[in-house]
Amino acid sequence: MSVMRKEADWWRGAVIYQIYPRSYQDSNGDGIGDLLGIVRRLPHIAGLGADAIWISPFFTSPMKDFGYDIADYRDIDPMFGSLADFDQVIETAHALGLKVMIDLVFSHTSDQHTWFQESRSSRDNPKSDWYVWAEPKPDGTVPNNWLGMFGGSAWHWDTRREQYYLHNFLTSQPDLNHHNPDVQQALLDTAHFWLDRGVDGFRLDVVNYYMHDEQLRDNPPLPPEQRNDSTAPKVNPYNHQLHLYDKNHPKNLEFIRKLRTLMNGFNAAALGEVGDSQRGLELLGEYTSGEDKVHMSYAFDFLSGHAPLSAQKFREVFDKVDEVAHDGWVCWAFSNHDVQRHISRWHLTPATARLYTTLMVCMRGTLCVYQGEELGLPEAELEFDDLRDPYGIEFWPEFKGRDGARTPMVWEADAPYAGFSSAKPWLPISSTHQRLSADAANSDRASLIHHYRKAFAFRRQHKALRIGDIMEVSAENGLLFFRRRHGSEDILCYFNLSDQPINATVPAGNWVTIAGEMGSIRPNPDHSLHLGPWQPSILILQRD
Numbered sequence: 139m140s141v142m143r144k145e146a147d148w149w150r151g152a153v154i155y156q157i158y159p160r161s162y163q164d165s166n167g168d169g170i171g172d173l174l175g176i177v178r179r180l181p182h183i184a185g186l187g188a189d190a191i192w193i194s195p196f197f198t199s200p201m202k203d204f205g206y207d208i209a210d211y212r213d214i215d216p217m218f219g220s221l222a223d224f225d226q227v228i229e230t231a232h233a234l235g236l237k238v239m240i241d242l243v244f245s246h247t248s249d250q251h252t253w254f255q256e257s258r259s260s261r262d263n264p265k266s267d268w269y270v271w272a273e274p275k276p277d278g279t280v281p282n283n284w285l286g287m288f289g290g291s292a293w294h295w296d297t298r299r300e301q302y303y304l305h306n307f308l309t310s311q312p313d314l315n316h317h318n319p320d321v322q323q324a325l326l327d328t329a330h331f332w333l334d335r336g337v338d339g340f341r342l343d344v345v346n347y348y349m350h351d352e353q354l355r356d357n358p359p360l361p362p363e364q365r366n367d368s369t370a371p372k373v374n375p376y377n378h379q380l381h382l383y384d385k386n387h388p389k390n391l392e393f394i395r396k397l398r399t400l401m402n403g404f405n406a407a408a409l410g411e412v413g414d415s416q417r418g419l420e421l422l423g424e425y426t427s428g429e430d431k432v433h434m435s436y437a438f439d440f441l442s443g444h445a446p447l448s449a450q451k452f453r454e455v456f457d458k459v460d461e462v463a464h465d466g467w468v469c470w471a472f473s474n475h476d477v478q479r480h481i482s483r484w485h486l487t488p489a490t491a492r493l494y495t496t497l498m499v500c501m502r503g504t505l506c507v508y509q510g511e512e513l514g515l516p517e518a519e520l521e522f523d524d525l526r527d528p529y530g531i532e533f534w535p536e537f538k539g540r541d542g543a544r545t546p547m548v549w550e551a552d553a554p555y556a557g558f559s560s561a562k563p564w565l566p567i568s569s570t571h572q573r574l575s576a577d578a579a580n581s582d583r584a585s586l587i588h589h590y591r592k593a594f595a596f597r598r599q600h601k602a603l604r605i606g607d608i609m610e611v612s613a614e615n616g617l618l619f620f621r622r623r624h625g626s627e628d629i630l631c632y633f634n635l636s637d638q639p640i641n642a643t644v645p646a647g648n649w650v651t652i653a654g655e656m657g658s659i660r661p662n663p664d665h666s667l668h669l670g671p672w673q674p675s676i677l678i679l680q681r682d
Contacts (some may be wrong), residue, residue, distance in 0.1 A: 149237075154188065154190045154505065161547055161563075164561070184234040187595050191237070192409065193239070197210060202308055208243055239339040246312060257269045269304070274301070282355065285376045286376070287376055329401070333401070346390065350383065357380060357381055408433050409434050412425060419459060426465075435466070435468070444483055448635060472511070473543065474508045475544055480511075497631075497674070500622065507590075513586065515571055520538070520542055525539055527540045541565055546559070546564075550577050606629075615636070617640045635672070639670050644661040660675070660677075
């Protein structure tokens with residue numbers, strides 16, 4: 139994985155803190171988080187040692203999918219504030235040394251967007267082909283077998299045009315037609331608008347969904363033994379298809395190159411979300427290779443699965459990245475707003491949570507952490523009547539949706555609504571969460587938040603961890619090992635990912651323990667290493 143990189147690439151090896159704005163901090167007492175609430179809490183993020191923030195959508199929206207259905211790309215939804223409030227986010231973040239990335243949803247809009255309102259009005263208006271329209275089959279049924287991620291057909295009948303339109307998600311989220319150059323230019327102009335306003339980059343929602351097969355060919359079936367639930371829950375029939383034609387179109391990269399050219403003029407970075415259960419890492423390699431596409435991307439290898447990650451699983455993923463994305467760049471994440479929090483998903487104890495955090499900061503790539511992760515928040519348990527997520531409502535109870543990861547941030551253990559708001563929040567606050575609030579964590583030296591601070595500081599101190607190569611990856615009997623190197627800095631990383639003690643042998647050389655404050659232990663004089671359960675050893679070569 140050895141590739142020369144520019145030191146000016148601020149995003150490479152950075153720690154990005156994701157903010158879900160509805161649930162971060164309410165500043166005006168309506169029970170919904172907002173931009174000025176983010177401004178108030180930015181010192182918390184800077185104090186963790188993060189390098190950047192990624193803010194999930196805050197644009198004008200009817201909120202059918204809570205902001206991922208955008209009705210105006212260039213304005214703020216009133217529930218979140220105003221453009222002036224956003225400018226204050228930028229100003230405050232930059233003063234604290236934080237870059238600002240915002241979430242751009244370019245695959246689809248809300249059906250309330252003026253573009254769609256015009257497009258659906260007739261078959262011959264100026265924006266008639268800005269969305270994906272298709273004739274019904276002779277019997278009136280849908281054009282092909284494509285399925286929507288949120289259930290049912292990916293096609294919805296529109297009585298105005300007497301045609302179907304494509305929606306990969308909700309019926310209220312019609313897909314844009316990226317084969318139309320006017321659509322591409324409108325989206326590039328949108329990106330330019332926010333770059334001019336001072337943002338440092340974009341998280342690109344479902345970046346591999348932008349383009350569709352113009353022949354509208356049916357997706358082939360996927361054999362049961364090849365199905366997995368990395369991008370959709372097991373109960374979703376979306377998993378029954380190999381998605382060859384409704385996404386992952388080769389021409390998509392042509393648009394990405396145009397966006398990259400624009401961003402290069404602002405030294406901005408793009409983080410792509412690649413959603414594909416079969417080819418996620420391969421697509422990640424395609425989308426991040428070279429210097430002309432997205433800067434980094436994440437797949438779902440560590441965002442799914444309900445068993446604690448094994449040493450062998452890490453090795454398999456690292457080896458696959460080396461095989462298909464050696465010229466690209468990965469952004470690693472264990473949790474985000476779309477998946478069950480990893481504390482619950484992997485059934486982590488405080489000790490194992492610390493080890494996985496230490497392991498994460500030693501991995502080659504950029505890191506994304508999700509709000510509340512630093513507090514060790516588990517998934518919130520909600521009743522069906524509390525659900526707001528249409529995805530969870532559709533597939534309840536086998537899949538409970540995304541609301542359990544989206545409940546409000548907890549700031550003060552003894553305050554009403556945990557200091558998030560003075561009014562009843564849009565989602566209930568778990569009593570378990572309230573006991574894990576930020577003020578309680580900060581006053582407890584044994585709490586996880588202090589480990590996150592140490593881990594981020596440790597990563598920042600060592601270029602080998604931020605931007606160096608990874609090599610000699612191995613996994614045996616629960617022991618994960620890899621080596622990180624940059625210039626003269628050489629670091630060995632051992633992780634016992636088991637509940638049994640493990641012995642290892644350190645190679646010859648003057649290896650000195652680092653990260654002792656994070657539990658790293660030193661080798662014995664005879665170069666043997668004894669690792670207790672869930673214990674790391676991180677060693678640096680002391681040169682004469």
